[in-house]
Amino acid sequence: MEPIIEIQKLSKTFGSGDGRVAALQDVSVQIQPGEIFGIIGLSGAGKSTLVRCINLLERPDEGRVLFHGRDLTELKPKQLRMQRRKISMIFQSFNLLDQRTSLDNICFPLELAGVSRKDARKRAMELLETVGLPDKASAYPVQLSGGQKQRIAIARALASDPEVLLCDEATSALDPKTTDSILKLLQRINRERGITVIIITHQMSVIEQICNRVAILDSGVVAEIGPVESVFSNPQSKAGRRLVSPDVAQPVTHWEIPTARIAFNAAMTEEPVIAMLAADKGICVSILGADTRNVSGKAFGTMLISLPEDVAQRKIVLDYLNAHEGVSAEEVTEDV
């Protein structure tokens, strides 16, 4: 399938001289139509910069952003404005117009597009219905809770009938329960309207809950990209491991013994592999750390074990573990 959005070799640097920050370096990502794509990374990783480059709120220094195969960076201002109506955005701080009612906030993008007042209000009422706040039409933002404000912002984002919805930390200012309901709403919008959703977050739980694929951004570089299940159950990159299992990742640097990291796909591994290792091979290992996660309803585990000093025995352990379905083990050196 042709990607709906294709980010090609994007680079962006802020400042100059000593204050130079390479916010994005050679970032390439393809987003498929209809998917919910997550971008995760630590604070300052460049997530916001990346998502702002998609609708060109930020101009990249290098690289291209293709929307339906069309390079947005080459469009004239007027053409770009037309395309932006097809790529809506919601924000952590909601960014509603304080001096307008909920209804008029939702009418705003329609007003920009020159839709008549009557039609705009009709559509806005429908959207209020969609986001579950039909009784808040005449409320001003100050009279709404954070979750309600985000719902209005979502309704406003949907008003122009977009194909893509960009969400920059859309749930970061909300409590877990409200976050949950907003994510469900985004999921429903994705299913019912076929809108492609791109979610920026630093919360793993957000990605786990609704994303199909995820990209891990680390210091302006895409460290890893793939289906959420595989990335989160068995991250290949250092950044990925640090993000997925920070507890398991941290202590290792201090231990000067050979260690291995084991990833379990618990759906397939019912066997007590560590105990079996001792029984079958007569090699005992100690568990240095463990962590389990729930990704889309399936349990995934990561474990750190000590390895024998002897190199040959080490290989026996790793081969034994890797022979089990749903288990992957590898020796780790220095940092996890």
Added chain:
Amino acid sequence: MFDLFSDPAKVAQQLEIITSEYGFAVWETLYALALEVIFAYVIGLPAGVLLVTGEKEGIHPLPGWLMKLLNAVINLLRSVPFLILMIIVLPLSKVLVGTKVGTVATIPPMVIAAFPLVARMVETSLREVDHGVIEAAQSMGASTWQIVTKVMLPEATPSLISGGTITLGTILGYGAMAGIIGGGGLGKMAINYGYYNFKFIVMWAAVIGLILLVQIFQSAGTKIAASCDKRLKNRS
């Protein structure tokens, strides 16, 4: 100066002046004020908008030299004392309104003195608008003009009204000074009768009138600004 009422004949004469001229003076004050405020905003509002939108990080950056020039002109006009500015600019009145005397002649210098103030007030108000909201509008494909007219100005309205109230007070003060060069109104009354003719009752009446006007504008402005601000939770 404090012995206002010792001579009944003088008191009667001054009261006579007040009853016959006060009403017209108030009207003249308000009429000049209205024209000055309108023209000051006609020039100052766009200038203030440009100061915000045209800067390097603004929504529609203009050439650096143009912004520098605009800022320099505004600062220059703001730093010349009003009385001096008025005298320098008065010849321009001959060109613009055909006369160098009277109330109408004082309007051009007043506008030239007041629009830089308006521009700075507008600039300050617009800068208070949350950048995130402007960015949201940009993400929806709003043009610069739409952002100015549909986001920045409406969102800044309460602040613009507060600024307008301050501007009104200042222009009223300038108007009183314009009495020196023949601008009509309460200011002229205070200066002509009080300062030049020792009719202090007239002077005080005129001064009190000016004070009352400022008070009325100030409280009305504050009320209107508050009543149109939808960010205030406990609206009636």
